[in-house]
Amino acid sequence: MREKLVAGNWKMHGSLAENKALLDALVPQLASLKGASCAVCVPYPYLFQAQQALQGANVAWGAQNLSQHEKGAFTGEVSASMLVDFGCKYALVGHSERRALYGEDDATVAAKFVAAQKAGLTPILCVGETLAEREGNITEQVVARQLDAVLAVAGVAGLAKSVVAYEPVWAIGTGKTASPEQAQAVHAFIRAKVAEASADVAAGLVIQYGGSVKAANAAQLFSMPDIDGGLIGGAALSAEEFVAICRAAQ
Numbered sequence: 597m598r599e600k601l602v603a604g605n606w607k608m609h610g611s612l613a614e615n616k617a618l619l620d621a622l623v624p625q626l627a628s629l630k631g632a633s634c635a636v637c638v639p640y641p642y643l644f645q646a647q648q649a650l651q652g653a654n655v656a657w658g659a660q661n662l663s664q665h666e667k668g669a670f671t672g673e674v675s676a677s678m679l680v681d682f683g684c685k686y687a688l689v690g691h692s693e694r695r696a697l698y699g700e701d702d703a704t705v706a707a708k709f710v711a712a713q714k715a716g717l718t719p720i721l722c723v724g725e726t727l728a729e730r731e732g733n734i735t736e737q738v739v740a741r742q743l744d745a746v747l748a749v750a751g752v753a754g755l756a757k758s759v760v761a762y763e764p765v766w767a768i769g770t771g772k773t774a775s776p777e778q779a780q781a782v783h784a785f786i787r788a789k790v791a792e793a794s795a796d797v798a799a800g801l802v803i804q805y806g807g808s809v810k811a812a813n814a815a816q817l818f819s820m821p822d823i824d825g826g827l828i829g830g831a832a833l834s835a836e837e838f839v840a841i842c843r844a845a846q
């Protein structure tokens with residue numbers, strides 16, 4: 597039985613004071629969360645703050661990106677082992693904003709996935725199509741290509757130790773959530789695709805949905821058979837919203 601995972605992606609938001617208020621609210625309210633897990637993926641400079649605030653709490657933490665390189669002359673980059681130093685459990689890889697705004701191609705995303713796993717992190721691999729790709733009826737092709745790039749270097753055994761987040765780009769930050777049926781169809785496609793390599797890995801793979809998830813629509817989305825929680829952007833910045841979304845995953 598898969599346990600649902602709700603992860604907040606704070607993106608480039610927050611300050612020491614704002615984070616403190618948010619984390620101080622999350623810790624007690626999520627202490628009783630059962631049958632589901634939760635995490636927050638915070639900006640790099642706040643990893644130490646997250647580590648201090650969340651140590652021993654029922655909320656894991658992670659980063660939003662990492663370098664594909666282990667160490668070296670890569671100015672401005674952050675390695676997987678540095679994230680481990682700060683107690684991270686998760687690292688997002690291939691978020692659509694990284695792909696679209698920072699030119700991360702499938703091969704780079706796959707290399708980051710491997711680097712994260714090599715250091716002991718659980719990568720959350722983000723996949724999803726743009727509006728033009730959906731309208732061009734190539735959603736499955738795009739998602740398959742993004743998955744294949746990772747399968748090619750990490751194998752299905754690598755995928756077994758990861759989380760996949762399906763995030764249709766047109767639903768991110770737009771208020772346009774995919775309908776539960778639209779999301780379910782792609783989640784089922786992803787699981788079937790992984791099942792071609794291993795039925796066991798496919799059955800155990802946590803596949804989150806991301807894109808304008810809110811307290812008001814979370815329960816419906818999470819009730820679909822292949823939707824195993826969510827990757828939450830905007831709503832993760834509100835303790836009330838994020839806690840309600842986590843509870844909807846129970």
Ligand SMILES: O=C[C@H](O)COP(=O)(O)O
Nearest residue numbers: 605768769807808829830
């Ligand atoms: O990583 C999170 C997603 O990009 C979703 O963001 P959103 O909930 O603000 O639409």
